[in-house]
Amino acid sequence: MQTIYLDVLLVQSLYVNYFLLRAAAKITHSRLRLLRCFLTAAGSSLFSLLILLPPLPILLQLVCKLLAAAVTVTMAFGIHRESWLRQFGCFFACNFLLAGLLLAVSSLSSHGFATWGNSYCYLDFSLLQLILFTALAYSLLHLCSLLRNRRRHTDDRFQVFLRLGEKTAALPGLADTGNNLTDMFSGIPVIICSKEMLSDVLDDRAVETLRGYRLVPCTTVTAQGLIPVFRPDEVCIRNLSTGKSRAVDVMIGISGSQESAIFHPNLME
16 A cells, blocks of 8 residues: 655645646636745645545545635636636646646556545655656646647737726727737736827836836847836736627736737637
């Protein structure tokens, strides 16, 4: 019988849950602060203690797994109607894919490294192996993101709602597959706006004083250079053609003189 160390079980579960939440946040473009993600992962790790119970019926295991995912997603992102269902589905799918990947690797191994019980597993991994496995999973996620970022076109009309402190603005939006700009440190997509469009929310404040300010390399058809970006308090994109709205986790970049906030169509997927 495999010996299960309680402290190792909880730490492994915290580690895995943290990166699963990060993956769900990245795929759904949802904002998830570092501390909230860590605390949610820590709380969610307690569900892994179900592995210590006697074998439960398969249906009850599924119910427990769905309940654990629902609680975890609610703790991490809150409840926001359609976005919650998307976040829940993505988080559960990431769990399902991870479990399948573990089973596949374990079946190919000469000696099993995973002990399963009530849909939870205990990994007989070294820290280095766990880090390498995480790197592999994130590489697969990045590959999926590249495939999702294939060129697509839409003629829909959009509006971008932006809040910075107490100031808000409703900006015309343009979905452009040419805007693949992301923040190099966080990987968060950047919406490009002209300084004139942001005059109401900036209210004469220097961009350098805004939260998350940094310079990001940007290349266009005619030039390349650095553009300032900052982290707004809230951004929501509304499709005026369909009436569909979505809160997104993005940075705002200041560049050009265009009259529309330019974003990649994937933000509305």
